[in-house]
Amino acid sequence: MQHKWKYWVHVTKLDPDKTLPAGTLADVATSGTDALMLSGTMNVTRENLRSLLSQVKPYDLPVVVEPSSPESALSDGISYLFVPSVINSTDVQWVVGKHRDWILHYPVEWDLVVPEAYIVLNPNSAVGKVTRASCSLSAKEVAAYTTCADRYFHFPIVYIEYSGMYGDPAVVRAASEVVDNAILFYGGGINTPQRAAEMAKYADTIVVGNAVYEKGGVLLRETVRAVQ
Secondary structure (H helix, E strand, C coil): CCCHHHHCCEEEEECCCCCCCCCHHHHHHCCCCCEEEEECCCCCCHHHHHHHHHHHCCCCCCEEEECCCHHHCCCCCCCEEEEEEECCECCHHHCCHHHHHHHHHCCCCHHHEEEEEEEECCCCCHHHHHCCECCCCCHHHHHHHHHHHHHHCCCCEEEEECCCCCCCHHHHHHHHHHCCCCEEEEECCCCCHHHHHHHHCCCCEEEECHHHHHHHHHHHHHHHHHHC
């Protein structure tokens, strides 16, 4: 169980602060996606996270919680805790400060924890604004961050996050060319099978989020087919 996430090619991200259209969750669960990631930036509470977790539990899929704060690091009844450090943040609390607070004030189920090095590249996104990420990076700079995360800090996941917009394939390609041991995740603007296939040429794992709320399970199934 411990390393099954390394073989995922398609992950669906569900936001505890959003409501799925009726029937969509069943479509998501049967789409062929490898896992469900419960994750959001704004208004994520233990209550709405528990509510979403109870909705996805009946389906036979791995469930990941990606906490946005120590308070939302729920570990009951899940497969993994993917814990992000925004390594291009200009505010150290998003690199290591929140993690220190988590260890100080909450019990940590270390067997579930998988650290992620996030590189956030959409300055207009909630995650970009909240974490004060330095988003105006060249492909070469993103590659340097990727190498630093992978070879120096030994993060098992490097996550290129455009959060709500479709990113630059050349940037993701640059990251893929230097990554050595880490698994490369890509998320942002995957709302067509063509975009899923394009980013899957470079990233090991594609994350689809907003499109599920906008276009439903049919689109999700098409993105799964595109990357498998």
